[in-house]
Amino acid sequence: MNAHAVGGMPEITYNFAYLDEQTKRMIRRAILKAIAVPGYQVPFAAREMPMPYGWGTGGVQVTAAVLGPDDVLKVIDQGADDTTNAVAIRGFFEKTARVATTTSAREATVIQTRHRIPETPLSENQILIYQVPIPEPLRFLEPRETETRQLHALAEYGLMHVKLYEDIARHGHIATTYAYPVEVAGRYVMDPSPIPKFDNPKLDNCPALQLFGAGREKRIYAIPPYTKVRSLDFEDHPFKVQRFAKPCALCAATGVYLDEVILDDKGGRMFVCSDTDYCNGRQEAGHRGEMAAPVGEGA
Amino acid sequence: MTDQPLLIADGLSKNYGTRIGCRDVSLEVYPGEVLAVVGESGSGKSTLLGLLSTELEPSAGRVAYRLRDGRVADLASLGAAEKRLLMRTDWGFVRQNPADGLRMAVSAGGNVGERLMAVGWRHYGNIRDEALDWLAKVEIAGDRIDDDPRAFSGGMRQRLQIARNLVTRPRLVFMDEPTGGLDVSVQARLLDLIRGLVAELGLAVIIVTHDLAVARLLSHRMVVMRHGRVIETGITDQVLDDPREPYTQLLVSSVLAA
Numbered sequence: 001m002n003a004h005a006v007g008g009m010p011e012i013t014y015n016f017a018y019l020d021e022q023t024k025r026m027i028r029r030a031i032l033k034a035i036a037v038p039g040y041q042v043p044f045a046a047r048e049m050p051m052p053y054g055w056g057t058g059g060v061q062v063t064a065a066v067l068g069p070d071d072v073l074k075v076i077d078q079g080a081d082d083t084t085n086a087v088a089i090r091g092f093f094e095k096t097a098r099v100a101t102t103t104s105a106r107e108a109t110v111i112q113t114r115h116r117i118p119e120t121p122l123s124e125n126q127i128l129i130y131q132v133p134i135p136e137p138l139r140f141l142e143p144r145e146t147e148t149r150q151l152h153a154l155a156e157y158g159l160m161h162v163k164l165y166e167d168i169a170r171h172g173h174i175a176t177t178y179a180y181p182v183e184v185a186g187r188y189v190m191d192p193s194p195i196p197k198f199d200n201p202k203l204d205n206c207p208a209l210q211l212f213g214a215g216r217e218k219r220i221y222a223i224p225p226y227t228k229v230r231s232l233d234f235e236d237h238p239f240k241v242q243r244f245a246k247p248c249a250l251c252a253a254t255g256v257y258l259d260e261v262i263l264d265d266k267g268g269r270m271f272v273c274s275d276t277d278y279c280n281g282r283q284e285a286g287h288r289g290e291m292a293a294p295v296g297e298g299a
Numbered sequence: 300m301t302d303q304p305l306l307i308a309d310g311l312s313k314n315y316g317t318r319i320g321c322r323d324v325s326l327e328v329y330p331g332e333v334l335a336v337v338g339e340s341g342s343g344k345s346t347l348l349g350l351l352s353t354e355l356e357p358s359a360g361r362v363a364y365r366l367r368d369g370r371v372a373d374l375a376s377l378g379a380a381e382k383r384l385l386m387r388t389d390w391g392f393v394r395q396n397p398a399d400g401l402r403m404a405v406s407a408g409g410n411v412g413e414r415l416m417a418v419g420w421r422h423y424g425n426i427r428d429e430a431l432d433w434l435a436k437v438e439i440a441g442d443r444i445d446d447d448p449r450a451f452s453g454g455m456r457q458r459l460q461i462a463r464n465l466v467t468r469p470r471l472v473f474m475d476e477p478t479g480g481l482d483v484s485v486q487a488r489l490l491d492l493i494r495g496l497v498a499e500l501g502l503a504v505i506i507v508t509h510d511l512a513v514a515r516l517l518s519h520r521m522v523v524m525r526h527g528r529v530i531e532t533g534i535t536d537q538v539l540d541d542p543r544e545p546y547t548q549l550l551v552s553s554v555l556a557a
Contacts, residue, residue: 162405236422
């Protein structure tokens with residue numbers, strides 16, 4: 001935009017949302033294919049991004065491809081809006097796309113997330129974009145990519161149940177607690193990225209479009225709105241989500257995913273909402289947990 | 300045994316470049332029959348087994364198989380999905396090295412249960428009961444069900460591999476030197492076990508071996524291979540006691556008497 005900045009120093013300018021238009025076009029094609037074949041991993045030519053692999057290069061590219069100037073962006077890192085990854089990526093798009101950003105799950109139109117789905121129910125005009133480290137759910141059972149592709153093509157998913165079988169044989173129950181495999185639209189088995197299995201039910205029949213980007217592995221996959229998503233299980237060991245004994249120590253919320261925070265070296269701990277936006281909202285609305293600061297003394 | 304063959308190979312050849320893997324092999328296997336393929340190293344036994352089990356693609360010839368519905372299908376004409384379904388339900392493959400046929404990082408129960416889960420079993424309790432049943436059949440103690448095969452001896456691994464293959468009640472099992480690398484007493488027990496299971500389940504088996512004693516003990520008919528060709532074929536006792544070809548005579552006479 002400003003090719004010549006004041007003071008003679010050339011100001012660095014970026015194309016809208018950093019990536020060039022041809023790249024965004026290529027990514028959008030992959031996204032469209034992914035939406036057309038729910039749960040199928042579409043290869044795409046992932047670019048080098050100005051951040052290390054493992055920090056959300058896949059999610060960032062998908063976000064860059066779907067972002068428009070009027071969008072409002074929220075970035076979640078393990079449920080929080082204020083941790084490094086979230087702050088860095090929000091800053092990145094503020095700078096390169098000059099879009100509005102927010103921490104509110106309700107106001108955002110595009111939400112990029114690492115390892116959580118917001119507690120606030122999503123709506124039809126929102127897109128949820130996941131950062132994915134390893135897109136292949138069969139990877140640790142079958143190391144050959146050629147073979148896993150065959151297994152997907154033929155819908156041979158017995159192997160996935162071998163993993164769950166091993167869990168029960170070893171621990172007496174299905175001990176997989178995150179990246180819990182799901183079957184999308186009755187066809188493809190998919191890794192929902194390392195979200196806690198607590199969030200799995202939110203994948204099902206979700207009004208928002210859900211996109212998954214894996215930068216290092218160069219794969220994009222999707223769950224279109226209102227798609228049936230089923231967590232794999234056994235008839236006599238049905239899928240169950242984690243339960244928490246106590247409500248959030250700050251906002252007294254129940255039925256939400258809690259993080260354990262160690263307070264001292266004498267065994268002191270507290271459990272608080274992992275979704276900071278949801279927790280703050282509840283506290284502002286006057287909900288108080290047992291360890292919350294009294295009203296008026298806010299931090 | 301019925302009079303309809305289960306598997307028919309017709310004019311199978313395989314070339315590795317200019318080298319010959321096997322040449323113009325035709326044979327039939329009937330339900331409930333054990334066929335031994337014997338010959339020295341490099342005679343084309345394993346190539347033949349690979350061709351019959353569709354792991355290798357023939358340079359010429361065809362393999363036909365009678366499916367459960369009675370249809371005789373050319374294996375090359377089956378789609379990938381159909382072929383794989385056949386391999387994990389109607390066929391078994393016992394490999395010489397158990398590490399090739401087992402998932403070494405998965406427990407014994409998981410190894411036996413894999414095929415069941417692949418054909419749609421989704422009840423943990425039932426899968427486990429069936430696995431325990433099969434472990435008992437191959438003489439592995441039930442309390443080893445949650446141990447992985449790395450903790451098993453060579454003989455146990457081989458028996459586990461057999462259980463894993465037989466759990467879906469296949470009709471045809473390929474065995475590639477199943478007793479290779481085992482000491483003699485373990486070999487004897489394993490052969491005894493295989494013989495019992497084959498008789499009990501009415502399996503058809505194609506077993507590749509260089510050990511004539513194994514062929515004598517297990518097989519009804521045998522095929523002698525040399526330089527990629529079948530040089531003699533017949534009832535096992537007949538071939539071993541009264542070999543016709545000079546090479547077979549040599550092979551039989553080179554067995555050391557214990």
